[in-house]
Amino acid sequence: MTPRSAVTLPLLALALVCCAGENVPPARSVAFHCANGAVLLATFYTSDDSVRLRVDDRDYDLPRLISASGARYGDERTIFWNKGREAMLQRADGPSYVGCLAAP
Numbered sequence: 001m002t003p004r005s006a007v008t009l010p011l012l013a014l015a016l017v018c019c020a021g022e023n024v025p026p027a028r029s030v031a032f033h034c035a036n037g038a039v040l041l042a043t044f045y046t047s048d049d050s051v052r053l054r055v056d057d058r059d060y061d062l063p064r065l066i067s068a069s070g071a072r073y074g075d076e077r078t079i080f081w082n083k084g085r086e087a088m089l090q091r092a093d094g095p096s097y098v099g100c101l102a103a104p
Contacts, residue, residue, distance in 0.1 A: 032087040032100035
């Protein structure tokens with residue numbers, strides 16, 4: 001390895017690591033349609049791994065939680081879970097929703 005490549009290769013690796021996420025959008029919104037006609041609008045934020053959930057004219061800002069399967073977000077009163085196209089919402093201050101599906 002030449003002295004020049006000894007400097008160039010680490011700099012190239014650093015550039016790839018620091019810029020790898022530039023093409024990742026900061027947020028992605030998905031509408032989940034539930035069997036009872038309700039719509040859960042989830043906006044997933046990659047910057048802090050959280051979700052803003054809008055349902056029944058209310059917003060819930062929920063941090064990501066540990067999950068054995070799928071993605072789970074919540075706090076002490078509200079849990080939102082999704083895996084693939086499926087989602088569910090359990091909350092202490094209103095009805096819960098299960099069997100919600102994202103449009104293909």
